[in-house]
Amino acid sequence: MQKREDGFLLLELLVVLALLAVLLPVFSNLILTSTQILTTAREQTTAVYLAREALEQLRSGNTDFAQEEVEGFAGFRRQIEITMVKVDRAAQPLKQILVRVSWQDGDRELTLITWQPGGESMGKADSH
Numbered sequence: 001m002q003k004r005e006d007g008f009l010l011l012e013l014l015v016v017l018a019l020l021a022v023l024l025p026v027f028s029n030l031i032l033t034s035t036q037i038l039t040t041a042r043e044q045t046t047a048v049y050l051a052r053e054a055l056e057q058l059r060s061g062n063t064d065f066a067q068e069e070v071e072g073f074a075g076f077r078r079q080i081e082i083t084m085v086k087v088d089r090a091a092q093p094l095k096q097i098l099v100r101v102s103w104q105d106g107d108r109e110l111t112l113i114t115w116q117p118g119g120e121s122m123g124k125a126d127s128h
Contacts, residue, residue: 043103043104043108044110046073046076047076047101047103047108047110048101048110048112050070050073050076050078050101051078051099051100051101051110051112052112054078054080054099055097055099055112055114058080058097070101075103075104075105076101076102076103077101077102077103077106078099078100078101079099079100079101079102080097080098080099080100081097081098081100082095082096082097082098083095083096083098084096085115092117092118093117093118094115094116094117094118095115095116095117095118096113096114096115097113097115097116098111098112098113099111099112099113100112
């Protein structure tokens with residue numbers, strides 16, 4: 001009868017260690033990159049939510065917006081600009097609404113622009 005050996009040979013152990021040495025940096029870089037991408041996606045999603053929320057508040061008549069941090073969202077600032085757009089006399093007046101959300105101390109920014117009909121001004125208007 002042959003004697004059965006349990007365990008690894010030295011050569012097998014060296015091959016596994018060499019593979020780990022090659023693949024470990026690749027996988028750790030992949031995990032780090034994925035984490036950064038997910039963080040960026042979360043911040044952009046939050047910025048879109050805050051911009052859309054501002055538009056909904058304007059539609060409901062709330063015009064009290066300050067250019068300060070958004071309550072409950074640390075590091076996010078929101079700015080709203082409303083500009084009357086000149087159109088010909090036969091057309092209904094038009095307002096351009098620009099919502100700018102910034103974060104990371106202003107290094108990152110998202111801008112949402114929409115237009116609404118109406119002659120009366122809403123919020124802080126800049127006349128051009």
